[in-house]
Amino acid sequence: MNILITGATSGIGKELALQLTSKGHKVGLMGRRTERLQELKDEIGDIAFIRTLDVTNHEKAEEVYNSLIDEMGGMDVMILNAGIGRIQMLPPWEAESKLIEVNALAFAHGCHFAMDYFRNRESGHIVGMSSMAALLAHHRAAAYTASKHFISNYMKGYRQKAKRMNADITITEIRPGYVWTEMTERAKGMFWVAPVEKAVSQMVTGIEKRKNYVYVTKRWQLLAWVAKLVPEWVWDRL
Numbered sequence: 523m524n525i526l527i528t529g530a531t532s533g534i535g536k537e538l539a540l541q542l543t544s545k546g547h548k549v550g551l552m553g554r555r556t557e558r559l560q561e562l563k564d565e566i567g568d569i570a571f572i573r574t575l576d577v578t579n580h581e582k583a584e585e586v587y588n589s590l591i592d593e594m595g596g597m598d599v600m601i602l603n604a605g606i607g608r609i610q611m612l613p614p615w616e617a618e619s620k621l622i623e624v625n626a627l628a629f630a631h632g633c634h635f636a637m638d639y640f641r642n643r644e645s646g647h648i649v650g651m652s653s654m655a656a657l658l659a660h661h662r663a664a665a666y667t668a669s670k671h672f673i674s675n676y677m678k679g680y681r682q683k684a685k686r687m688n689a690d691i692t693i694t695e696i697r698p699g700y701v702w703t704e705m706t707e708r709a710k711g712m713f714w715v716a717p718v719e720k721a722v723s724q725m726v727t728g729i730e731k732r733k734n735y736v737y738v739t740k741r742w743q744l745l746a747w748v749a750k751l752v753p754e755w756v757w758d759r760l
């Protein structure tokens with residue numbers, strides 16, 4: 523299969539590239555850090571195609587998606603993985619608006635692009651990197667949890683859209699708990715943290731099975747059930 527991956531320069535995206543190519547899939551890899559992309563291509567070889575891209579530049583993103591698709595000879599799966607957590611270096615509002623721009627707006631743009639492409643082709647698979655955070659709200663990460671809630675709800679709507687089309691399009695929402703990556707390396711108070719190799723291996727299985735939802739690691743599904751039962755006044759005290 524031909525698989526495009528945004529945010530492939532580190533963490534989950536990079537590991538997805540490594541594990542998917544080890545199974546023989548071709549990958550189109552994107553991210554802002556060109557040298558990381560080149561290193562990854564050198565490691566993987568001919569079945570990796572790379573483009574430098576900031577997903578918040580929508581015009582450029584469309585150009586890059588199309589040129590990767592042309593070079594690879596089509597796209598079967600689009601994995602929208604690029605995302606950011608808290609940005610410590612920026613003033614609070616700039617940090618929040620940047621996070622929303624990357625995690626929500628650029629995600630929606632990628633999803634929209636992929637849906638158009640797969641509708642014309644009458645089949646395809648969109649995979650979105652959501653989070654367990656989609657099920658929660660937190661005073662220390664209001665923008666992040668809201669951005670993942672947006673992704674989750676947006677994909678739900680797109681799944682309904684896909685069902686109404688004359689096309690075989692799967693929408694997979696991946697809900698990871700904590701995974702060791704650059705995003706979490708300085709985070710405190712984490713638990714059940716999964717090594718990226720283990721987390722991604724479960725993601726790949728879920729993608730191959732074309733599931734609607736993939737909890738990573740699996741035990742986080744338990745917490746998803748509990749989260750739905752906990753009343754708001756309890757969350758407010760956490």
Ligand SMILES: NC(=O)c1ccc[n+]([C@@H]2O[C@H](COP(=O)([O-])OP(=O)(O)OC[C@H]3O[C@@H](n4cnc5c(N)ncnc54)[C@H](OP(=O)(O)O)[C@@H]3O)[C@@H](O)[C@H]2O)c1
Nearest residue numbers: 529531532533534553554555576577605653700701703705
């Ligand atoms: N780690 C966790 O515990 C966890 C849990 C739940 C969900 N997630 C989600 O998993 C996804 C990957 O995160 P990660 O943990 O692997 O963190 P990471 O190692 O920091 O990777 C983030 C990736 O997103 C890319 N990215 C960020 N901003 C971008 C932009 N404007 N344009 C293009 N690419 C951009 C980065 O590439 P460049 O910097 O090169 O652009 C990088 O490749 C995110 O959506 C995150 O929210 C992570």
